[in-house]
Amino acid sequence: xxxxxxxxxxxxxxxxxxxxxxxxxxxxxxxxxxxxxxxxxxxxxxxxxxx
Ligand SMILES: Cc1cc2nc3c(=O)[nH]c(=O)nc-3n(C[C@H](O)[C@H](O)[C@H](O)COP(=O)(O)OP(=O)(O)OC[C@H]3O[C@@H](n4cnc5c(N)ncnc54)[C@H](O)[C@@H]3O)c2cc1C
Numbered sequence: 001x002x003x004x005x006x007x008x009x010x011x012x013x014x015x016x017x018x019x020x021x022x023x024x025x026x027x028x029x030x031x032x033x034x035x036x037x038x039x040x041x042x043x044x045x046x047x048x049x050x051x
Pocket of ligand 1: 009010011012013014015032033034035
């Protein structure tokens with residue numbers, strides 16, 4: 001399957017680095033994050049779907 005979409009639960013260090021690697025390998029990662037954080041709010045606005 002070309003460019004498979006992959007759901008990642010959580011925008012912590014593990015989720016973000018996983019998304020980076022998957023994108024590098026040609027996947028389309030979608031990060032789902034349950035909570036808001038001042039520290040990662042910018043990242044959330046740019047790449048994370050809040051659920
Ligand atoms: C008080 C404290 C201080 C620390 N200080 C340092 C430090 O100075 N330097 C350092 O290197 N490390 C530090 N750490 C450790 C560091 O925070 C962790 O090692 C790192 O955050 C782990 O990353 P993670 O992605 O595995 O988990 P997390 O960072 O916990 O990320 C998991 C994410 O998943 C989300 N999530 C959970 N359930 C769901 C769900 N059902 N749906 C959607 N999203 C969900 C959570 O909201 C969270 O954002 C500290 C930890 C603590 C508790």
